[in-house]
Each structure stands twice: as C-alpha cells, then as structure tokens.
Amino acid sequence: MHPFPLEPDRATMAEMGHLVLDRVVERTDQLAARPATSLLSPQAEAELGETLLAPPPARGGDLKALLARLDEAADCALESAGPGHLAYIPGSGLYSAALAEFYNRAVNRYGGLASVAPALAALEESVIRWMAREVCGLPEGSGGLLTSGGSMATFSATVAARHDRLGEDLAGGTVYTTAFAHHSVAKAARLAGIRAAHIRTVPHTPDLRMAPEAAAAMIRADRDAGLRPFLLVATAGTTDTGTVDPLPQLAGLARREDVRFHIDAAYGGFFRLTARGAERLAGIEQADSVTLDPHKTLFMPFGTGALVVRDLAALHAAHDGTGSYLQDMAGAGVPDSGRLGPELTHEIRGLRAWLPLHLHGVNAFREALDEKLDLAEHVHDTLSGIAELEVLQRPELSTMIFRVRPVGGSRAAAERADAASRRLLERINGHRRIVLSSTVVDGRYTLRVCVVSHRTHHDRITEALQIITGEARNIPVA
Numbered sequence: 001m002h003p004f005p006l007e008p009d010r011a012t013m014a015e016m017g018h019l020v021l022d023r024v025v026e027r028t029d030q031l032a033a034r035p036a037t038s039l040l041s042p043q044a045e046a047e048l049g050e051t052l053l054a055p056p057p058a059r060g061g062d063l064k065a066l067l068a069r070l071d072e073a074a075d076c077a078l079e080s081a082g083p084g085h086l087a088y089i090p091g092s093g094l095y096s097a098a099l100a101e102f103y104n105r106a107v108n109r110y111g112g113l114a115s116v117a118p119a120l121a122a123l124e125e126s127v128i129r130w131m132a133r134e135v136c137g138l139p140e141g142s143g144g145l146l147t148s149g150g151s152m153a154t155f156s157a158t159v160a161a162r163h164d165r166l167g168e169d170l171a172g173g174t175v176y177t178t179a180f181a182h183h184s185v186a187k188a189a190r191l192a193g194i195r196a197a198h199i200r201t202v203p204h205t206p207d208l209r210m211a212p213e214a215a216a217a218m219i220r221a222d223r224d225a226g227l228r229p230f231l232l233v234a235t236a237g238t239t240d241t242g243t244v245d246p247l248p249q250l251a252g253l254a255r256r257e258d259v260r261f262h263i264d265a266a267y268g269g270f271f272r273l274t275a276r277g278a279e280r281l282a283g284i285e286q287a288d289s290v291t292l293d294p295h296k297t298l299f300m301p302f303g304t305g306a307l308v309v310r311d312l313a314a315l316h317a318a319h320d321g322t323g324s325y326l327q328d329m330a331g332a333g334v335p336d337s338g339r340l341g342p343e344l345t346h347e348i349r350g351l352r353a354w355l356p357l358h359l360h361g362v363n364a365f366r367e368a369l370d371e372k373l374d375l376a377e378h379v380h381d382t383l384s385g386i387a388e389l390e391v392l393q394r395p396e397l398s399t400m401i402f403r404v405r406p407v408g409g410s411r412a413a414a415e416r417a418d419a420a421s422r423r424l425l426e427r428i429n430g431h432r433r434i435v436l437s438s439t440v441v442d443g444r445y446t447l448r449v450c451v452v453s454h455r456t457h458h459d460r461i462t463e464a465l466q467i468i469t470g471e472a473r474n475i476p477v478a
C-alpha cells in the first residue's frame with residue numbers, strides 16, 4: 001500500500017500534518033530574514049516552470065519531496081507576506097487565519113446555503129454584520145456576503161444597482177467614477193453589461209479627489225441627453241495614493257440625483273477602526289454598498305473580500321436563483337450567500353476572519369492599522385526633507401508617493417526626472433530588503449510606498465528610509 005493513501009489513518013494524518021506545519025512555521029519564522037523579492041531571471045523562471053509543468057504521475061510520491069518542490073516554487077516570488085513588501089496593497093496573511101483555513105478545509109462544510117451548516121453560517125454572518133455595522137456604520141438590517149476579493153464585491157454591487165435602477169433595459173445606463181478608481185470598477189460595469197462609453201471619468205481636484213460639482217454636471221448632462229445615470233462609485237483609499245473621495249458630498253449628490261452610491265473601500269475601509277481613519281472616512285455610513293477587502297487591511301489570506309450593503313433586498317433580487325433539486329433546503333436564520341452573489345458552492349469564508357478576530361480581538365487590528373498610519377507619516381516626513389525628492393502629498397492612509405525632483409521646469413527636465421525615478425526604483429528594489437512599486441500621477445512617473453503588512457514595523461521602515469535616501473542622493477538626474 002502507498003504510504004499516503006486517500007484515507008490516511010490517524011498516525012499518518014498526524015505525520016502529514018506535522019510535516020506541513022513544520023515547513024509553514026519555519027517559513028513564517030524566517031519571513032523577516034528572507035529577501036523581499038526572489039523573482040528569478042526570466043530564463044531561470046522558464047527553466048523552473050518547465051519542471052513544474054510536468055503532469056501528475058500515476059503512482060504517488062513522497063510528501064517531504066513534494067513539500068520541498070512547493071518551497072522552491074513559493075520562493076520564486078515577491079515575498080508578499082513579508083515585512084519588506086511595500087509595493088502593492090494586497091496583504092500579509094495572518095498565521096491564525098491560515099490555521100482557521102486548515103480547519104475549515106478539513107471539516108469542509110458547505111458555504112453556499114446557510115441551512116446546510118447553519119451554526120457555522122451564523123459565525124460567518126457575525127463577521128459580515130460586524131463589517132457592515134461596526135466597521136462601516138451601516139444601520140441595523142444591513143449585511144452582505146464574503147467574496148473572493150474586492151473585484152467580485154464591486155461586481156455584485158454594480159449588478160445589484162443595475163438591476164434595481166435599470167431593470168432589463170441596460171442601453172442608456174451610465175456609471176460615474178474617477179481616473180483614480182481601481183480598474184475593477186470599470187471592469188465590473190462592463191461585465192454588468194454597461195457600455196464602455198457610458199463609464200464616465202469624473203474630473204478630480206488638484207488633491208486627486210473626485211470633484212462633486214463636476215460629477216453633478218455630468219449626471220445632469222447625461223440625463224438631459226436621455227441617458228440613465230444609475231451608479232456613482234467613490235473610492236475610500238485609492239490604490240495609487242490612498243486618497244479618500246469627499247464621501248459626504250458625494251452621498252448628498254447621489255441622493256439628490258437618485259443614483260445608487262457605492263464606495264470602493266477595498267483598501268481604506270478597515271482604517272475606520274482607527275480614530276484617524278474614522279475621521280477621514282466619515283460619510284462611508286451613507287453608502288448603499290461598500291467593497292471591503294479583508295485580504296488587504298485585515299491581513300487575511302488572499303481570496304477574502306466582502307460586499308456590505310445597507311439593505312439586502314436589491315442584492316438578493318439581482319442574484320437570487322433556485323432549482324427543484326433545492327426543494328429540500330429549508331431557510332436558515334441567516335441569509336444564504338449563494339442567493340446574494342454569483343457563486344454557489346464554496347467554503348465558509350467567514351471562518352478565516354472569525355477565528356483571528358476572536359482570538360486576537362478587534363483592538364489588535366486597530367493598533368496594527370494605527371501603526372501603519374504612523375509609519376506612512378514617518379516615511380512622508382523623512383522623505384520630505386530630502387532635496388533630491390519631490391514628495392507629493394501627506395498620506396491620508398498608509399500609501400505615500402514621491403519622485404525625483406526635476407532640475408528646471410521644462411518638459412525635458414520632467415522627462416529626465418521620470419527616467420531617474422525609474423532608475424531609483426530599480427536601485428531601491430535591487431537591495432531586496434524592500435520592494436516599492438510605481439504608478440503615474442498626472443502624467444509623471446511616481447514611486448509608491450504602501451505600508452499594509454501586519455509584519456512591517458518601525459525597524460523595516462527605518463531600513464527602507466536609509467535605502468531610499470541613500471539611493472536618491474546618488475541618482476544622476478541631468
């Protein structure tokens with residue numbers, strides 16, 4: 001018999017579990033010492049890919065050897081779980097959430113319909129209600145569903161708004177957002193059947209926020225032209241700069257113009273747990289629907305998003321479906337996620353949030369997010385004192401942006417500075433202690449520092465600042 005059959009006995013299960021747990025503990029413990037990126041050269045990557053693309057064998061292998069192969073494959077990556085990951089927003093992956101997920105996958109309860117595992121569905125619902133009511137300040141009766149990520153949450157919010165406001169005639173439907181909205185907003189609208197030309201880019205103010213008067217003018221002009229404005233999408237923490245759109249004014253505008261108001265708070269939403277975040281995200285409680293992403297600022301493993309809504313009716317009306325094979329399923333005391341979104345069969349997603357929230361307590365998350373706000377301000381203050389750099393704005397959340405200062409005011413000077421910023425990014429990332437990323441702000445190449453990982457603390461930011469300032473002072477611009 002093979003040493004690892006499909007149904008291992010108790011001792012084998014424990015042996016297998018220990019082998020995996022040892023690898024995971026070792027890797028997690030080493031995260032701070034590991035390079036911030038171990039992406040290989042394209043050629044080495046291709047060679048590794050070649051061996052990893054082999055089909056599975058007819059006869060099983062050895063778990064230790066397979067784990068070693070997994071380790072090799074996992075090594076070839078941006079170390080997105082580590083403290084040096086300052087490049088992109090998606091988060092760091094709590095150890096306790098991984099344990100919850102292991103338990104979850106082993107008991108393998110059905111998450112699409114609440115009546116199949118009603119008590120676990122209730123645990124998930126407790127997490128959703130906490131997000132809707134405590135995190136976002138939505139009223140009693142609000143709720144939602146956990147999704148695979150922010151994109152799916154925004155998609156379901158868009159489908160619900162479309163169904164509610166346009167019915168089946170989609171032709172004239174128009175959506176409003178800004179150039180700084182995440183691309184998942186436009187994608188959701190297109191997938192929901194809205195013409196690309198009807199996804200309006202509302203102008204922004206010099207501080208990169210949606211301009212409410214411009215949005216109002218666009219909505220009215222479209223309505224006068226016979227179109228059907230139905231959805232305004234604000235961002236609470238843009239991907240590029242962490243900027244929060246003026247939520248109270250936009251909520252008022254949406255009410256006056258009778259369009260649904262969705263807020264993409266995939267990045268920013270959980271900062272509302274902190275005092276500074278609550279102030280900066282004021283108005284979020286006026287939304288019809290909000291995208292949250294626990295796999296960003298709640299440090300959950302990838303594949304954990306959320307959509308919370310003021311009133312479940314529109315979400316339910318847009319996504320409900322049934323079949324005669326479901327006639328034996330009684331309703332449960334909590335909503336069926338399979339009737340609120342496009343997916344049916346999936347795991348009970350809430351467990352990987354429920355266990356960490358109950359184990360560590362909400363304050364642990366509040367303090368970690370507060371620390372991220374402090375660290376981003378510290379990066380801002382330090383880099384503001386470096387003559388060679390142009391620091392664009394004080395971070396509103398935990399993302400800050402900077403670039404090489406041009407020598408002179410001409411277009412050519414700006415282009416030379418952009419080229420220098422590109423080289424600067426390469427040099428900074430070449431240290432492999434931190435990874436930053438870049439974007440384009442008002443036509444200029446701009447570097448981003450996103451402090452989002454629960455494993456990033458003052459020591460790594462001090463090191464990051466030494467690397468950035470050292471390289472910036474040596475970068476030739478002219």
Ligand SMILES: Cc1ncc(COP(=O)(O)O)c(C=O)c1O
Nearest residue numbers: 089149150151182184239266267
């Ligand atoms: C503001 C914002 N919205 C939406 C998304 C998309 O979320 P996801 O990648 O979870 O689908 C992102 C991803 O970074 C984001 O930053």
